[in-house]
Amino acid sequence: MAAQPEGTPVWADAMFADLDGAKAFYGEVLGWTFGEASSEFGNYTQALKDGKAVAAVVPPMPGQEGHSAWVLYLASSDVAAAAERVRAAGGTVLMDPMQVGSFGSMAIAQDPAGVVFGLWQGGDHKGFELRDAPGSYGWAEVFTRDTAAANSFFPQVFPYRVQKIVDDNVDYSVYSLDETPALGSMGMGPQVPAQVPPFISVYFVVEDCDAAAARVAKAGGQLVFGPMTSPFGRFASFVDPQGAAFSVIDPNAAEGEQPSMVEVA
Known part of the structure; x- marks a missing residue:
């Protein structure tokens, strides 16, 4: 998969205290199945539709328990540079750019009004394997x-x-x-x-x-x-x-x- 243009929505995930409950709910509503939890990355678990990755769910890390919310990730060819643009435009970087194994690099930011979004620089994981189709x-x-x-x-x-x-x-x-x-x-x-x-x-x-x-x-x-x-x-x-x-x-x-x-x- 070729790199997506800068700013393209490429991934979505959410933290859930009750991970099994989230899997049951979205499985029922959207027909998702789920891959194996990645213990190396906090039991991050990909949601699949027809065997293709469409999103992910993850339990909260210690100290991050609270309201569940979906986070949309926007493509960036350079997460660090995008994070600097966020700051220059008056936004806030909530999680500094970090490498996620060989999968890619990420950051979490918010706009001046508090809208939270992610930045994703793809490595092995480019993003959605299926989109614009039922369940994705x-x-x-x-x-x-x-x-x-x-x-x-x-x-x-x-x-x-x-x-x-x-x-x-x-x-x-x-x-x-x-x-x-x-x-x-x-x-x-x-x-x-x-x-x-x-x-x-x-x-x-x-x-x-x-x-x-x-x-x-x-x-x-x-x-x-x-x-x-x-x-x-x-x-x-x-x-x-x-x-x-x-x-x-x-x-x-x-x-x-x-x-x-x-x-x-």
Whole structure:
């Protein structure tokens, strides 16, 4: 697999205190199976769909117990340089660049509003072995109360072109690499409780959004929003039993015209 362009979403993982519970939940909802836990790397365990790596789950390290959350990793050809760009743009590096065996190098950072994301410089592990297919990663959005700050910050770290949707009812922008959409940016409205921190919402592809929502409910997850249909697909957002937010989308159920967008200076 060739190296992904700088800023491309390439991996997602999450810490869960109840690792077996997380495996059971996502196995039920997304049809994941799981590889062997890597004791050398804190029992890091890859999630598989049709035998291909699509994400990972890991128990928390001592002292890191707390709220579970999905972390999206963005590709970098030089993690150390990307970390310096994060700092220069007003963000924070939460975990300094570190080598992960022969797999690659990583860092964890956050934007000025507190949106946490990862940086990944691939070695043996390039990232998703399957994406944009049922049971795998499909999209992600920076969910924040300060979209202007996000729309300024992320293009300083990665070569994103930012375009804002022309719609007074929604505060939404798209970050593209050349002509390829890479990420979305969504404003958190007043309906979002103040205690909910900004985050990156990771979308997994499903064949039927409503059927997936039923599986989430059966497995103990909580519906937050949807299902609803958009020009990008039918989607819904949830919180899993351990508090990690995620979304699902069926791109084949898209309805309506693609919205107009304008460049953000």
